[in-house]
Structures are given as C-alpha cells and as structure tokens.
Amino acid sequence: MIEVKNLHKSFGDVKVLKGITTSFEKGKTNLIIGQSGSGKTVFLKCLLGLFDYQEGSIAYDGKVFSKLTEDEKRNIRAEIGMVFQGSALFDSLTIAENVMFPLKMFTKQSKSEMQDRVDFVLKRVNLADAHNKMPSEASGGMQKRVAIARAIVNKPKYLFCDEPNSGLDPRTSIVIDNLIQEITDEYQITTVINSHDMNSVMEIGEKIVFLKNGLKAWEGSNENIFKTDNEVVTDFVYSSNLFKKVRRMYIEENE
C-alpha cells in the first residue's frame, strides 16, 4: 500500500501539486486521471522518487520514503517496477537482455535461472518468440509488453505505469490494460497507472484519483465515476462525443 499525505510540489513559483492526500491499495489497479497539465506525471514522478517535493509525505507500506536512509531507499526502489510512457527500453540491448536487466543488477541468480525467468515473463506477456529482437524492431504494443515484462521480472511489490496506452490502437490498449490487471491480481502488487484514457478507466480502474490543477478533485472507482454529480469529473468523462452518446442512451433506457 502507498499512502500520500498533503503532497506539495512546485517548480519555482509554479505550484504543480497543491496538497494531495490519497492512498493506493495493494492488489488493486489504481488510476490517476486528469486532463493534460493537471499534475499527473509530476505526481507519479514524486511517487517514484524522481522528483523531490516541498511538503508532505509518501509512505510505502508504512515506511516514509523521505525519512529512509539511502540503502533503505535503494531497497524500496528494487521493489518497484515501472512502465514508462515511451517504454524506455535500452536501445543497445535485445528484448531478452532488457527483461533480464533488473535480474542482473539486483539478484545473484545463475545465468540459467535468469534465462528461465525471462522465458517465463516473456511468455506471460505473449512474446515468447521475441527474445533476440532489438527494441527498434518491435512495434509500439510489443515494446509496451516488453516494458511490462521488464517491470515484473524481479517480482516487484509496486508497479507504476505512465500512460501505458498512449500511441496504441484501441484493441492493443485493451490487451495491455487486461495484462496489467491480470498481473496485479496474480502477484497482489500495488499498481498505480497514470492515464487519461477513459477506456482504461472503464476496464481496470478499481480505484480512481482524479486530479485537476494540482488538486485531488475526486476519488472513487470505475463503478461510481459514471454516476457522480461532480461537475469537474463529468466534464472530463463526457468530453468525447462517444461517451456523451452512451450517457444519453443510458439515461433514455432508464427513463
């Protein structure tokens, strides 16, 4: 579980996060949603420890990150898996080497043990035949799946995904969403996803934190986001014509 209390982050005079308090539960897919510029990425980077923040605290299973020693911080980081927006695969390594990377860095496993684990996770993300390809030879969807495989190969306790569906077609997006959901359930990890994709919200948003202008505007689940009267949320959710139509049909059916 990750608990965030009163998180403030500024860049110079610009306040990006203005006191966010929330929690992300274990075994659930937690989504951070909001418009572009609402502070989602900054929030995620604060959670990951990539950005320092001015005020507040972030606790991983009760351990307040800012109060930990460097070694303790490194231990927590070794338990984090991250899927970046652009996948962030290492260009100079093959797909198998990319996935093996965290094992090489953080474990004392033998080469055959590492190879077995890589085979297993690549099979898990449906890329059993892609070992020797270079990242540049893989499609966007494949790269995302490799990034997921790399993120889970060392059995992390926390999985972070920054816009995992960006640049993907709707069908591939659903595959990626379902994969993240299945992995979260299977390994009982705390998953935090940064997204503005409403399909993801509907598919896998077990807990949703809605940000607007650096503030938490709403919190709930995918079941009640479509029922809320919160105008800020409904403006965002029904901003696309498709969702407006679906909502109209839903209202008409229930009248």
Added chain:
Amino acid sequence: MTYLHNIGSYFLMIIEMFRKPTKWSVMKQLILKDIDDLIIGSLGIVAFISFFVGGVVTIQTALNIDNPLIPKSLVGYATRQSIILEFAPTFMSIIMAGKVGSFITSSIGTMRVTEQIDALEVMGINALNYLVFPKFIALMLYPFVISIAMFLGILGGMAACVYGGFSSLDDFITGTQMDFEEFHVVYAFIKTLVFAFVLATIPSFHGFYMKGGALEVGKASTTSFVWTSVVIIILNYFLTQMLLS
C-alpha cells in the same frame, strides 16, 4: 552565474560517478563495449588523418627549408617534434572531441530524452556510474590511440618526404632520431591522459543534464564539442607551461 552553476554541477557529477558502483559483472561488459565503441571504433579515422597530416607537415617543412646550409635531416626532426609534441596528443584530441565526444553526448542525451536514464534511476541504479564510469575507464586506453597516431604521422611524413623527393630515407630517419628526448613522449602521454578524462566527462555532462527533445540532443552535441575543445586547448597551454618550461 549559469557558468558557475554548470562548473559546480560538473564536479559534483565527477564525484557522483565514483559512488554506488555497478555490479562488476555488468560493469565489465559495459567497459568492453565502450572500448569497442570509443577506442577500436576510432582507430580507422585516427590512422587516416594521422598518416596524411604527417605527410602535409613534412611537405610544408621541406618546402620552407630552402637554405642549403640547413641539413635535409631537419625535415625528419621537425616532423617528429610536431607530431609527438602537438599534433598527436592535442589536435587528434580535438578531432576526437568531434567524433567520440559527439557520440557520447548524443547517446546519453537520447537516453535522457527517451526516459532510459529515468528507468535506471527508478531501479535505484546510479546512472552516472553506469553510463559515465565505463567511458572514463575505456578512454584510459586513449594513449594507445595516440601512440598509433604518432607512429602513422611519422610514417606518413616519411612516405611524403621520400616519394616527394624532398630528402632521402636515410636523411629522414637520421632526423627522426636526432636529439631525441624521452621526456617529450612522457609529456605527450601525460597530456593525452588528461585529455582522455576531459573527453569522457565533458560530453557525458552535456548529454546527462540536457533537457528537451531531439533538437536539443543535437544542440547539446554541438555545445559539448565546443566546450571539450576549449578545455583541451586551455589545459594544453597550462600543461605545456608546467611540464616543458
């Protein structure tokens, strides 16, 4: 203020580069890869430039010595001194700032733009140690490149001198052996090692701390070349003052 800030950040980067070392089994492979990219990959261009510039130095020296009282062997002597003292260590380093420096800045800069450095940091890896330290170690083999540049420069000079009809082979060889001071070679290699450190760290600094996208990677490469060259020229002056005068 920005310059002072950058100079401070550069020295902090160097300290950070030696902290939290990467596992040796991984580091070993990174060093070997960087030796291949930075040292072995540069041999071709170094050999080509050295041979022909050596030839040009010889021709120009020979053409400017038209006094019959000056012995022909002086052409070989002047070629040797020019190449060992300045051409091989200093001017080859400026060329390497373009070749190796741009490669380092653009490869690290691209990793920054595509969030690969963020990925390393999220995993708790010291990205500076992982990326810059192997380049620093690989470039400690840079004197090997420069010794090849020295040899081929003199060889190119000899070929130009003999086949251009400026002096005989014997005269040229006599010149290259005349008044040889071993310390000049030591001086050249001391400079080379200092320049190797500059070549590894300044381009890495510009790549690692760059902000922006693909366009900024290109700008960072250019800036890195300019600063690496400036620092090499300044250090060349002070090292020469300290070691030779």
